[in-house]
Amino acid sequence: MTPEENRRRFERQLRSLVARIKLSKSDDSSWDIVTIQEISASGILFSCARDTIRQGMQMQLKLNFPGAEKPLDVNIGVVRLERRQGANTDFVGAEFIQIREEDRRVIDNFVRETNRLNEQRKKFK
Numbered sequence: 001m002t003p004e005e006n007r008r009r010f011e012r013q014l015r016s017l018v019a020r021i022k023l024s025k026s027d028d029s030s031w032d033i034v035t036i037q038e039i040s041a042s043g044i045l046f047s048c049a050r051d052t053i054r055q056g057m058q059m060q061l062k063l064n065f066p067g068a069e070k071p072l073d074v075n076i077g078v079v080r081l082e083r084r085q086g087a088n089t090d091f092v093g094a095e096f097i098q099i100r101e102e103d104r105r106v107i108d109n110f111v112r113e114t115n116r117l118n119e120q121r122k123k124f125k
Helices: 101-123
Strands: 012-022 031-040 043-048 058-063 072-083 090-097
Touching (some): 043 072, 058 090
Antiparallel strands (some): 012 058, 043 090, 058 072
C-alpha cells in the first residue's frame, strides 16, 4: 500500500474493544462476539473466528462504547480481509456505512482523548 493509499481521514486508536456483529439483518440471525483491534471515526479493524465473512459484505455492529450514553449501532461494510496463515482468526477491515454524525463525533472524541492520554503516560515512564 502506497502512502497515498494509506491516508487516513481520522485519527485511529489501537485498542482492544469487544463488540457484537450480525451478518444478516434478519431478526433470527445470531450475534457474534468480535474483538476490535483498531478504531477510528471512519471504520474499524476487528478479529473474529468466523470464516464466512467476505470482502464487500455488510453487517450490523453493536458496540458499548466507553463514554457513550447508549451502544453504538451501525452498519459496516467489509473493505479488507486478512487471513493469517496458522491463525484461527481473520482480521477484517470495515468502514462505517451511514453512521450518524453524532456517533462519528463520539468515536473521534474518544480516539483523540485516548491518544492524548497515552502520550501523557509515555512522558511519565
